[in-house]
Amino acid sequence: MIEIQGLQKSFGKNQVLNGLDLKFSEPGLTAILGPNASGKTTLLKSILGMVIPEKGDIYVKGKRIRDHYDYREDIAFLPQIARFPENLNASELLKMVQVLRKGDSDAEPLIKKFKLEPSLSKKLKYLSGGTKQKVSITSAMMFDCPILILDEPTAGLDPVSLMEFKALIDEEKKKGKIILLTTHILTLVHQLADRIIFILEGKVFFNGTPEELLKKYNTDDFEAAIASLTQQEVLTHV
Amino acid sequence: MFRIFQYSLKDLIRSRWIFYYGVFYLLFTTGLFILSNDLSKSIISLMNITLVLVPLIATIFGSMYFYQSREFVELLLAQPLPRQRIFGGLFLGVSLSLGICYLLGVGIPFVFYGIAGSGEIWNFLTLLFNGVILSLIFSGLAIWIGLANENKLKGFGIAIVVWLFFAVIYDGIQLLLLVAFSEYPIEKFSIGASILNPISLSRIQILLKLDISALMGFTGAVFKKFFGTNTGIIISTLSLIFWTIIPFMGIIFTSRKKDF
Numbered sequence: 064m065i066e067i068q069g070l071q072k073s074f075g076k077n078q079v080l081n082g083l084d085l086k087f088s089e090p091g092l093t094a095i096l097g098p099n100a101s102g103k104t105t106l107l108k109s110i111l112g113m114v115i116p117e118k119g120d121i122y123v124k125g126k127r128i129r130d131h132y133d134y135r136e137d138i139a140f141l142p143q144i145a146r147f148p149e150n151l152n153a154s155e156l157l158k159m160v161q162v163l164r165k166g167d168s169d170a171e172p173l174i175k176k177f178k179l180e181p182s183l184s185k186k187l188k189y190l191s192g193g194t195k196q197k198v199s200i201t202s203a204m205m206f207d208c209p210i211l212i213l214d215e216p217t218a219g220l221d222p223v224s225l226m227e228f229k230a231l232i233d234e235e236k237k238k239g240k241i242i243l244l245t246t247h248i249l250t251l252v253h254q255l256a257d258r259i260i261f262i263l264e265g266k267v268f269f270n271g272t273p274e275e276l277l278k279k280y281n282t283d284d285f286e287a288a289i290a291s292l293t294q295q296e297v298l299t300h301v
Numbered sequence: 302m303f304r305i306f307q308y309s310l311k312d313l314i315r316s317r318w319i320f321y322y323g324v325f326y327l328l329f330t331t332g333l334f335i336l337s338n339d340l341s342k343s344i345i346s347l348m349n350i351t352l353v354l355v356p357l358i359a360t361i362f363g364s365m366y367f368y369q370s371r372e373f374v375e376l377l378l379a380q381p382l383p384r385q386r387i388f389g390g391l392f393l394g395v396s397l398s399l400g401i402c403y404l405l406g407v408g409i410p411f412v413f414y415g416i417a418g419s420g421e422i423w424n425f426l427t428l429l430f431n432g433v434i435l436s437l438i439f440s441g442l443a444i445w446i447g448l449a450n451e452n453k454l455k456g457f458g459i460a461i462v463v464w465l466f467f468a469v470i471y472d473g474i475q476l477l478l479l480v481a482f483s484e485y486p487i488e489k490f491s492i493g494a495s496i497l498n499p500i501s502l503s504r505i506q507i508l509l510k511l512d513i514s515a516l517m518g519f520t521g522a523v524f525k526k527f528f529g530t531n532t533g534i535i536i537s538t539l540s541l542i543f544w545t546i547i548p549f550m551g552i553i554f555t556s557r558k559k560d561f
Contacts, residue, residue, distance in 0.1 A: 074560070113378045113561040132383045140379035146372030148312035159308050163380050202376075 064088055064210065064241055065110060070119035072105055072265075079105045080116065081265035090239040091257035092232065094246065098293065102265045103245040104143065107212050110243075111140055123210070136166060139208040141216045145199030149188035153179065153198045156187060160202045170205040176227050177201065192219040200228065204235070211235060211242040217251065229254065253285045261292050268292070305377065305390025306397070313366070313398040322358060322399070326406025334414055340421045341511075344428055347407060348507045351432045352500055353468055356439040359399050360464040361457075363443030366395050368453045375561055388448070388556045392549060396440040400433035407432065427510040427534075431503040434541050438499045439464065441548025448555045471498045475520070488523045495520045496536075499544045506537040 070083040079102045087093060095103050108114040110121055112128055112135065120127055123134045147156050157170050174180060177197040182190055190198065196219045204211070213232075217225055232255055235242060246252060252259065252273075259276055261269035269276065269292060277283060280291040313319050329350065333343040370391065377387045408429060416425050443460040450456035475494050479487060495501040505521045509530050524533045 072560075108561065111379050113375065115558065115560055133381050135379065135381040138379070142372070142375055142379070144372060147376065148308065148370065148373050150312045150315035151308065155308075155311075159304075160376075160380070162304055163377070163382060 066122040068120045070116050072116045079265050087241050092242040092255050093258040094244050094252040094256035095260050097262035101262045107214050138210045139203040141203045141213045143215045145195040147187040152184050152186050154183040168205040173201040213244045249286050302386040302389045306393040309391050309394025323402035323406040330407050330410040344424050355432050355435045359436045359439035360443045360460045363395050363440030364457045364460045367444045367447035384556045385553045388552050396437040399436040403432040437545045445548045445551040467498050467500045491520050491523050496540045502537045502541050509533045
């Protein structure tokens with residue numbers, strides 16, 4: 064459903080994506096991993112049309128996305144930091160997103176799940192970072208989009224909310240959605256990922272299932288396998 | 302575009318700063334009436350304040366709002382909306398909330414003072430028109446500069462320099478050129494130079510309307526001589542409206558190529 068061909072992007076002298084080819088056609092969760100500044104967020108933002116690549120093309124549902132915007136009807140995006148217009152309250156924000164997106168949505172179950180009722184009438188600037196993140200999750204997930212893009216979505220969540228969030232992602236997976244996730248929390252990857260992509264210096268360094276990763280490094284320990292991947296990367300680039 | 306404009310307006314109207322800005326005009330205009338007790342004189346005093354302060358506040362506010370709403374812009378960009386609608390909506394939200402504040406802050410005391418029945422009504426409306434249009438132009442320029450500059454400090458600095466250029470430096474350069482080339486026929490140059498500066502245009506328009514030759518200066522006098530009062534007012538109005546299109550187009554064009 065998402066196809067990326069020869070994607071290149073640089074910011075100044077810094078080549079962030081360097082001829083990236085990827086395909087996401089199977090339902091399930093793909094964890095996109097890599098060290099800081101490896102191009103994970105740039106990749107996600109390119110799919111959303113927020114970053115405009117220099118070379119290469121992205122296709123969503125078979126359509127080239129350049130200069131189009133309506134394909135984003137099918138994508139829900141959860142950004143790294145949730146910041147909103149300060150003087151609106153949470154329910155106004157949710158209503159705004161509903162009005163702007165037009166598609167069917169239901170925020171109620173998520174509001175209940177994250178116990179957001181008391182915060183709905185408060186101005187967004189008075190909410191804590193974690194509560195803002197919950198509002199952000201609700202605003203993105205209240206639509207039934209076939210593609211979810213989650214850029215470090217768990218920042219600021221308390222342990223209970225994190226569990227709720229994991230359960231939520233699991234439900235979405237069962238609905239047959241394509242989910243792309245970047246995170247530095249390896250347990251989350253271990254519990255949720257069906258596929259792992261390791262990006263390094265703008266290229267795909269590893270692309271396979273968690274089992275394949277364990278097999279490649281001949282270990283049972285997931286975190287050790289990821290660590291080996293990162294170390295190998297260091298060795299290759301010293 | 303209308304929806305985003307609506308939400309950004311709602312957000313801004315509730316902000317404290319925009320409220321203080323409106324209250325400032327309210328107090329200032331009321332103060333002028335108490336001190337001068339004369340509609341015509343109050344309009345002239347307000348003109349001087351409008352020509353300097355409106356562009357300055359619009360520049361500062363436009364710049365600050367743009368950088369502050371960056372993450373909000375990212376949220377909007379992830380929605381199925383074209384960029385021109387997002388930035389067009391934000392521009393209208395900022396510029397019109399400043400314009401409304403000006404309109405209410407200056408307008409309410411005048412209405413209470415009985416402007417409606419007086420002969421000064423058209424002069425007053427000219428003043429309001431200029432206050433609103435300068436808010437639009439300079440907040441638009443500030444947002445455009447913000448879009449083109451990732452670095453907040455740099456963007457803010459450039460926006461202030463642009464204001465300083467149009468409000469102060471431009472007049473100085475124009476005056477120097479007029480003095481240096483005073484032996485040549487420089488009327489057309491002078492008119493052209495005034496049209497290229499929205500603050501000069503506003504000043505000329507208000508002075509033409511008020512018909513105060515003493516304050517008009519060389520360019521105003523040339524404008525009047527060249528076009529006559531009415532044509533002069535029409536040309537300056539059209540040029541000012543054209544000036545609002547420039548930052549708007551700039552915002553649309555720059556936003557299309559920008560990475561977020």
